[in-house]
Amino acid sequence: MTKIRVCSVDDLQPGDARRVECSPAVAVFNADGNFYAVADLCTHGNASMADGYLEDGAMVECPLHTARFCLKTGRAMCLPATEPLRTFPVSVEDGDLFIEVDDPDAEAARTVAGSGVPA
Ligand code: FES
Secondary structure, eight states: OEEEEEEEGGGSOTTOEEEEOSSSOEEEEEETTEEEEEESBOSSSSOBGGGSEEETTTEEEOTTTOOEEETTTOOBOSTTOOSOOOEEOEEEETTEEEEEESOTTGGGOOEEEOOOEEO
């Protein structure tokens, strides 16, 4: 696993999302002060979860067909998605947010603000 810095904790406020463009891409969320990282690509189709809608209870709704996923476990909570999103370890060190990913080249990955619109 490769540990990479996503951003400063201050740059990911509650309701915000960021996409880390590593392989595979990862979506990082601040849900009510708790940080979560899941695969950015929806398991049902070609949609970025970083552009999804955060909901109460650490859930994200896919922006394309509205499947909802649990950010804690990645579990698909409703159709049309049936497969879970992969989850990734998240940590905070000295005010910075880190994730651990498989991509050995991820240290150079770009991070992009997602829409992360609260529902
Ligand atoms: S692409 Fe996400 S629910 Fe269809």
